Amino acid sequence: MTRQKATDRPPVFNNLIENYEYLGLPVDLIDPKNDFTIHKLMDIHGELPFKSCVYRANFYSFLFIKDGEGRYTTDDLEFNTKPNTIYFTNPGHYKSFEWYCLKEVYLVTMSESFLKENVHANIFEEFPFLLAETVPARVLEPAVFAEFEPLYLQIYKEYFSNSPYKNKIIGNLFVVLLLKIKEYFWEDYNPIYEGNRSSQIVKNFKRTLEKHYRELSTGKAKRVFRAQDYANEQNLHPNYLNNVIKTKTGKSVSTWIIDKTITEAKSLLQNSATPIKQIADQLGFAETAHFSNYFKKYTDTTPVLYRKHLGTGVS
Structure with missing residues (x-):
């Protein structure tokens, strides 16, 4: 299935609800009052294959693919999704995606405000890779990916809780997740080198x-x-x-x-x-x-x- 609308230029979305409403995807699992979202993509995409239009997203996205097949494009960067993949993008890019199979894939999105208020006050100093213009997807060894799984699953659990400390708990868990990302595949990251x-x-x-x-x-x-x-x-x-x-x-x-x-x-x-x-x-x-x-x-x-x-x- 393809969701595409005719337009002179790619639409711009400030949050995931705007994004999904435009694509005709359900939004009932997304908290409209929160700048943070996490959900299982198989709960959103009832019919496959699915192909999105090209759009700009003004929010951060993290994709944790334990088992799924598809294709993602960010500006001129394109890759086929594979099991045990972690993918990150920051605001402002042209994006599109396709899904052929979704067994276990989690998407996390958030605003810069959420990052600074709940994750780390000096977020970009501690995690400079978040400012990278484009970052290739990384396919990890199964044992390494398994270290990330309990973190995003706990974040998923907290997201649907009624705790008054929900955002702070999620923020602290996300710090650990970012540290693991930094440890495993951005330890040699050079923030100056971006290619052109x-x-x-x-x-x-x-x-x-x-x-x-x-x-x-x-x-x-x-x-x-x-x-x-x-x-x-x-x-x-x-x-x-x-x-x-x-x-x-x-x-x-x-x-x-x-x-x-x-x-x-x-x-x-x-x-x-x-x-x-x-x-x-x-x-x-x-x-x-x-x-x-x-x-x-x-x-x-x-x-x-x-x-x-x-x-x-x-x-």
Whole structure:
């Protein structure tokens, strides 16, 4: 079976529910209130074979294939799925997939906010491979893959629990899973080598973006970088940088900056008792009102209401 819709350009999905609704797949096993999902693909794909359209996904995906057959494409990278395969992609790529057989395959997806809030505050410093532009799938020895299986199965169990600590439990389990991934097939990962000039520009931009916001949150940087600053970091014209970033990731430099600002703001509002005025200062806003308006523009709520909804009681 093929799910394809005619369109002038590939659709863009910000979460798995949008992705599956467009493809005509069931979404009843996905929690719409959570930026994290995990499910068995055989529970989703009732009819095989299945072929998706080409699309862009603005979320992280991890695929654990114990037993399944199909094909995945990410940008120019294409591979046939095999048993004992682990596959990872980050946001912004052209993707498509086909499935011919699904016996035991688990898909995990999450947003950057979930990673930073529940997995690791300095997620990209601890796990730099998460910034890699494209990463080939890895086929592991059965004994090695067996070390990952109890981790994602426990995450699956927690995902469907009613524990008030569900996200934190999942986050801590995912830290262990990422450490195992790092140990087994990214131990010799070189974050600079990506194969061509455009890939290096994307990689350097993402690393600079992450480093700068980390310095903002710790007070080491006082001024928010603009597109010109990121271009200067690589001795590029800002128009050229924006063209490369937009072409390779589907998002402009300014959109990356907006998304990162909102992600950091949410993380600070949720995970600290820092006053909102201080958060505004840390993120480079001269006025608290400006920060509040900015936050509301991109989230449809104010920092005060966002924090109130989380139940922190801090303003």
